[in-house]
Amino acid sequence: MPNARATGTPRTPAAQAAVHAGTAVRTGAAVRTRAVVRAGAAVLAGVLLAACGSGASGGASDGTVTLTVDLFGSFGYKEAGLYAEYEKLHPGIKIKQTDTEDEQDYWKSLQTRLAGGGGLADVQAIEVGRIASVTQAQPDKFEDLTRYGADKLKGEFAEAKWSAATTEDGRVLGLGTDVGPEAMCYRTDLFKQAGLPTDRAELARRWATWDGYLELGKQYQAKAPAKSAWLDSVGSLFTIMIGQEEERYYDASGKLIYESNPAVKTAWDTATEAADEGLSAKLDQWSPQWNQAFAAGSFATIPCPAWMLGYIKGQAGEAGKGKWDIAKLPGGAGNWGGSYLSVPRAAKHKKEAYELIQWLTAPEQQxxxxxxxxxxxxxxxxxxxxxxxxxxxxxxxxxxxxxGDAAKAAPVQVLGVHDKNVADQITNALSEVERKGTSPDKAWSNAKKGVENVTG
Structure with a gap:
């Protein structure tokens, strides 16, 4: 899921289809790389029976418990009918969802409420770039889900996905939702108008490298339909490229390395080159203008982690059906995003909240x-x-x-306490380059100052 994107080899034939690379993250020096597989449908059935019989606490006078769920972006639970199904399975439960489109705004609000101890939902989503902050800096703000039996679910997730939400002393602070293996989404109708091929296999060959992607973008811009650019923003280009790297902003010891990391420089240089060549629609991701651009055909390609598919459908609408396609990502596989569902210590209905997130993250629902x-x-x-x-x-x-292929090949990513904050400062600086004409050197200097402020 939005912002945000491998370990081991599965041990059974069924699980070998279960690509786990994109689920993999590791925090600090605690790196675990063993993949694991689901224990079986019987376990889930037992959990569901137990959940159906669980008592409601602190509910309405008629015994109904209203569970509040606070999310960012588009998790898709309501759209896929999962809330309605859960309420049918659990007649004493009602679910009320709130959501914030921009994850940065969501995280700021969550931090304020965690500090004050009030206004928290029963279920709070955590973006993968924030999970190290939760486990290392805020573990006492969230429930240890092993109190409700979460330790029995460990075998249902790749070890790296599971361990990222686990503290050094063994507390489990969230259950994994999605991950973000990456591809490239593109508008076939706009490609045709610009005289470019639309076959996904041919495009994968043409843009096997990021240089090839930029070169194809220049060809597109030469014959592009009016008011249409090659890609949505250079910030998304940087983010997708850095998602192909194992080490990005921190090393495995927890040291901040973004200034000296050549992978960060390469992604920065490629993004600023795209801005200089005029390949970007200069849209801030998650802004109203960006949302409108999906339907307007304002860009022909968008770096596309799996969770972006639902977002595109929501913004482009029924009129976009059949106009989009997906091809392999330039430069190799990567991961962007993925999230967790957590229960704050101050939640009103902790047990019922756990039962809900256990069900939402079970294999059938995923x-x-x-x-x-x-x-x-x-x-x-x-x-x-x-x-x-x-x-x-x-x-x-x-x-x-x-x-699936992208997830198999994606690297195990090292995450630090301020991983998402560092990423946000860099992409904000790239927005200055493409929208304000700020020089790359000046923008990088601004990014460094921003990082210093958020990391202390």
Whole structure:
């Protein structure tokens, strides 16, 4: 899921289809790389029976408990009918969702409420770039889910996905939702108008490298339809490129290395080159203008982690069906995003909240979310279920294969306490380059000052 994107080899034939590379993150020196598989449907059935019989605490006079769920971006639970199904399975439960489109705004609000101890939902989402902050800096603000039996679910997730939400002393502070294996989404109708090929295999060959991607972008711009650019923003280009790297802003010891990391420099230089060549629509991601641009055809390509599929459908609408397709990402596989569901210590209905997030992150529900919304599963059992999935909205693209292959090859990413904050400062600086004409050197200097402020 939005902002945000491998370890080991699965041990069973079914799980070998369960690509786990994209689920992999590691924090600090605590790196674990063993993949694991689901224990079986019988376990889930038992949990569901237990959940159905659980008592409601602190509910309305009629015994109904209203669970509040606070999210960012598009998790797709409501759209996929999962809330309605859960309420049907649990007659004493009602679910009320709130969401914030921009994850940065969401995180700032969450920090304010955590500091004050009030206004928190029963379930709070945590973006993968923030999970190290939760486990290392805020573990006492969230419930240890092992109190409710979460330790029994460990085998349902790739070890790296599980361990990222686990503290050094063994507390589990969140259950994994999706991950963000990366591809490239593109508008076939705009490509045709510019005289470019539309076949996903041919495009994958043409833009096998990022240099090839920029070169194809220059060809597009030469014959592009009016008011259409090659890509949405250079910030998204930087983010997708840095998602292909194991070490980005921190090393495995927890040291901040973004200034000296050549991978960061390469991604920065490529993004600023795209800005200089006029290949970007100069749109801030998650802004109203960016949302409108999906339907308006303001850009022909967008770096596309799996969770972006649902977002594109929501913004482009029914009129976009069949106009989009998906091809392999330039430069190799990567991961962008992925999230967790957590229960704050100050939540009103902790037990019921845990039962809900356990159900939402179970393989059956994760598989349905991918098929309906494009959110790629973090559950190994779910990944095996969606290997053959195709999406008619995206011209029948074999999304199970494309994102599955990407997840297999994606690196295990090292995350630090301020990982998301560092990323935000750099992409904000890139926005200055493309929208204000700030020189790359000046913008980089501004990014460094921003990083210093947020990291202390």
């Amino acid at each position: 598989a349905r979310l991918f098929e309906k919304q494009g959110n790629f599963p973090s559950s190994t059992g779910a990944i095996a279920k969606v290997a053959d999935a195709k999406d008619p909205y995206f011209s029948g693209a074999p999304i199970g294969q494309i994102f």
